[in-house]
Amino acid sequence: MSLNLLYSLREGVLAMRRSRLSTLWTTSTIAVALTLFGIFMVLTFNLQRMIDSVRQHVVLEAFVDASLGEDAVEPIRATIAGLDGVSEAVFISREQALARFRDAFGDDPMLVLDENPLPMSIEVQVDAAQRTGAQIEGIARRISGIECIDEVAYKGGVVEIINHWSRYIYLIDAVLFFLVLASALFLVSNTLRLTIMAQKKAIQIMQLVGAERGFIRRPYLIQGIFQGALGGGIASCVVWIVFALISLRLPALFELPSWLLLTPMGLGALLAFWGSEISVNRFLNDV
Amino acid sequence: MIQITDVWYRAGGNQILSEINLHVKRGEFVSLVGASGAGKSTLLRLIHMAILPTKGVVRVDRFNSRSVKAGDIPLLRRKVGFIFQDFKLLEDRDVYDNVAFALWATGARRSTIKKRVFQVLAGVGLSHKRYARIEELSGGEKQRVAIARALANEPFVLLADEPTGNLDPVTTEEILKLLRKINTRGTAVLMATHKDGLVKTLPSQVIKIKEGRIVP
Numbered sequence A: 001m002s003l004n005l006l007y008s009l010r011e012g013v014l015a016m017r018r019s020r021l022s023t024l025w026t027t028s029t030i031a032v033a034l035t036l037f038g039i040f041m042v043l044t045f046n047l048q049r050m051i052d053s054v055r056q057h058v059v060l061e062a063f064v065d066a067s068l069g070e071d072a073v074e075p076i077r078a079t080i081a082g083l084d085g086v087s088e089a090v091f092i093s094r095e096q097a098l099a100r101f102r103d104a105f106g107d108d109p110m111l112v113l114d115e116n117p118l119p120m121s122i123e124v125q126v127d128a129a130q131r132t133g134a135q136i137e138g139i140a141r142r143i144s145g146i147e148c149i150d151e152v153a154y155k156g157g158v159v160e161i162i163n164h165w166s167r168y169i170y171l172i173d174a175v176l177f178f179l180v181l182a183s184a185l186f187l188v189s190n191t192l193r194l195t196i197m198a199q200k201k202a203i204q205i206m207q208l209v210g211a212e213r214g215f216i217r218r219p220y221l222i223q224g225i226f227q228g229a230l231g232g233g234i235a236s237c238v239v240w241i242v243f244a245l246i247s248l249r250l251p252a253l254f255e256l257p258s259w260l261l262l263t264p265m266g267l268g269a270l271l272a273f274w275g276s277e278i279s280v281n282r283f284l285n286d287v
Numbered sequence B: 001m002i003q004i005t006d007v008w009y010r011a012g013g014n015q016i017l018s019e020i021n022l023h024v025k026r027g028e029f030v031s032l033v034g035a036s037g038a039g040k041s042t043l044l045r046l047i048h049m050a051i052l053p054t055k056g057v058v059r060v061d062r063f064n065s066r067s068v069k070a071g072d073i074p075l076l077r078r079k080v081g082f083i084f085q086d087f088k089l090l091e092d093r094d095v096y097d098n099v100a101f102a103l104w105a106t107g108a109r110r111s112t113i114k115k116r117v118f119q120v121l122a123g124v125g126l127s128h129k130r131y132a133r134i135e136e137l138s139g140g141e142k143q144r145v146a147i148a149r150a151l152a153n154e155p156f157v158l159l160a161d162e163p164t165g166n167l168d169p170v171t172t173e174e175i176l177k178l179l180r181k182i183n184t185r186g187t188a189v190l191m192a193t194h195k196d197g198l199v200k201t202l203p204s205q206v207i208k209i210k211e212g213r214i215v216p
């Protein structure tokens, strides 16, 4: 195979110049579709990150009857640790609670109060597999049922809300993905049809002089990849700009790994190549 | 060589060619003469394997119409040059590119292409016009470019379908002279024409075709 790639590249560029308008239209529509998709991908990625971090920190706090001595708490802790779905239960004494409070708020309640106001508690870690809102609520209810437990505080509500919304976000992602898929395939294929029909004579002459099919196809595949990569590249840039601007006002809200930024470009090139591959074969048969 | 054995061709409900037997040997000049619609172009297309016979066999060099694969056809086309009444050139490219096209298409190297293009353009007397655009050329010059392109891959036969159909008598004479020159250098020529006066001056074997059949 010594088929000349430079020649194919040149022909690909020529083909795009000849069908400038439709190339422009295709590239910009792919760019718009992939920008939307890219933005939602970044949102999804970050939402997932937040959900994970909240779930990592799902902790139930069981407050123990204040009249109990520290020694009497141990059997209660052991009971909780033995519950289904509980991975760990740690006793937090009043002194430990106070130390944490100081760490967290940089404030010392003992400066204004004579007595440590913080209660004893048992910190309960939930199994990773049991972190839906309903499961957490179930565990909380069972802990509340244990004697000498005053109250159980938990962040299950937050998890529930995030789970609820993340379902819609994934749905939007899926819809956008199909939008991108359809627009890339349809538009690339349509541009190629126009290009190939405009190039009918050149293709017939290529067949006449003995060009192999692969050689005839190559410029059009290059054209397809180029449109997809360019549209996707523009989308990657726009997504980057959008989140860079957001980060100016709200730093550290979004994380933007580079693989995520490059996804629109890669996806654009890939889909456009695929679309070209399918349609070149079809349209060459009609020449 | 070309060997056509008992070939019949049917298309669109019409019997277009019947019982065709034809042999073109290496280096021969064969003229195919017949009225418009007699089936000359169809016969040339069968040799180029753009179409396959309904019945019978077309053999061209090592290719056989019965066993030829889609992937072989480009290879066959490189060994069978083809020129037409309407030249089939790319109007938006210059002379050089039109000829080089046939070589690019076969994956030849740039340096080889350049040498070969200059060589065939010199052969048809168009070296001085190599960077002219096709639209600036006269009909005769266009046909010379088409001939140069057809010869670029050193075919053993040149098929010519009414090559002078769009040309005036003086230019016609020049093109026929060029075809004769190409033939004397060893390339077989199979020319189809509806003007039987044209072939009188040619030292060629004349085959008459009428309503899809070869007639004496």
Ligand SMILES: Nc1ncnc2c1ncn2[C@@H]1O[C@H](COP(=O)(O)OP(=O)(O)O)[C@@H](O)[C@H]1O
Residues within 6 Å of the ligand: B011, B012, B013, B014, B016, B034, B035, B036, B037, B038, B039, B040, B041, B042, B043
């Ligand atoms: N694909 C086809 N379908 C139907 N009729 C055809 C087809 N190709 C050629 N013909 C008919 O076959 C006859 C011979 O055509 P052609 O080979 O072009 O003749 P010539 O070149 O001698 O003028 C014509 O009547 C033409 O209309």
Ligand SMILES: [Mg+2]
Residues within 6 Å of the ligand: B037, B040, B041, B042, B161, B162
């Ligand atoms: Mg004809």
